[in-house]
Amino acid sequence: MDTSGLAALDERIADCRACPRLVAWREETARAKRPAFADQAYWGRPVPGFGPPDARLLIVGLAPAAHGANRTGRMFTGDRSGDVLYEALYDLGLASQPTAVHADDGLELYGVRITAPVHCAPPANKPTPGERDACRPWLVRELELLRPTLRAAVALGAFGWQAALPAFGQAGWTTPRPRPAFAHGARVLLGDLDLFGCFHPSQRNTFTGRLTPAMLRDVLRTAARTAGLPTPAPG
Ligand code: SF4
Numbered sequence: 001m002d003t004s005g006l007a008a009l010d011e012r013i014a015d016c017r018a019c020p021r022l023v024a025w026r027e028e029t030a031r032a033k034r035p036a037f038a039d040q041a042y043w044g045r046p047v048p049g050f051g052p053p054d055a056r057l058l059i060v061g062l063a064p065a066a067h068g069a070n071r072t073g074r075m076f077t078g079d080r081s082g083d084v085l086y087e088a089l090y091d092l093g094l095a096s097q098p099t100a101v102h103a104d105d106g107l108e109l110y111g112v113r114i115t116a117p118v119h120c121a122p123p124a125n126k127p128t129p130g131e132r133d134a135c136r137p138w139l140v141r142e143l144e145l146l147r148p149t150l151r152a153a154v155a156l157g158a159f160g161w162q163a164a165l166p167a168f169g170q171a172g173w174t175t176p177r178p179r180p181a182f183a184h185g186a187r188v189l190l191g192d193l194d195l196f197g198c199f200h201p202s203q204r205n206t207f208t209g210r211l212t213p214a215m216l217r218d219v220l221r222t223a224a225r226t227a228g229l230p231t232p233a234p235g
Contacts, residue, residue, distance in 0.1 A: 006095035006145045010048035013119055013138050019131045022120035025101035029066045029121060043073030045102075046120050049142055050075040050087060051113030057083075057094075058153040058162040059220075060139075062200060070121035074103040075114040084201040085114075085156075088216045092224060092231045111229045115142055116165030125202075132163050136170070140165070143171035151193055154219060157200030158182040163199035164195065168199055184211070185219065196223045 004073040017023050030044025047064040053200040061081075064070045068079025076082030089112065096108040118135045120126040127135075143150070153168075154159035161182035169175040175188040180188045186197035190191035199211040206212075217234075224231045 006053040009062050013046050014048050017104045023141045027120045034067045042071045049115035050107040054149045055113035057112045059114045060155045060164045061116040062119040062159045066121045072102050081201045139167040152223045153224045154196045194226045
């Protein structure tokens with residue numbers, strides 16, 4: 001199979017079965033379903049990145065949600081975290097619509113790609129370090145393919161931050177030693193790319209106000225502008 005392009009990489013990722021625990025979990029979740037989605041066919045496979053191959057900004061999450069991306073087959077699509085994230089991207093002119101309901105809803109991203117360091121839904125949203133490491137080669141390859149245009153990245157949460165830094169290093173960017181700690185609003189220069197930290201738009205963070213819509217927009221706006229993407233002024 002041709003592995004040279006991002007579309008081909010995405011196809012290969014969707015067929016991966018390297019982590020027995022996650023394969024079992026994603027498939028069992030797809031069989032059992034949540035009652036509200038009982039009439040839907042779940043994706044139940046690894047979820048590839050979403051967005052154009054010449055993206056200038058990459059958003060790195062954690063892993064697909066069991067009844068969100070694991071159901072719809074597209075990153076952050078069909079769950080509350082995605083509702084918050086896509087609304088922010090739309091407000092900043094980086095997405096064609098504010099909602100992400102299913103994979104064929106017509107949503108397009110402008111200059112932005114969204115991926116995750118673990119492509120399969122994990123129990124309790126907690127991949128093991130071994131599963132994170134097993135999935136890293138997919139992220140490294142994705143970064144290598146995006147490298148010609150990629151100029152900024154936002155890691156959503158400490159897991160994404162800690163998984164992304166070594167992947168950026170393996171893909172050829174310069175990473176600082178010791179490895180910088182995650183913080184909301186953190187910014188680290190990796191050669192020709194700026195990595196930003198942002199709290200994950202999980203329900204726990206957004207319901208408690210730890211991450212407000214304004215906080216999320218501020219980080220995304222700064223990262224997008226750093227990457228050379230036009231965004232409207234704060235309103
Ligand atoms: Fe493959 Fe990554 Fe899923 Fe593990 S988490 S099975 S490495 S796609």
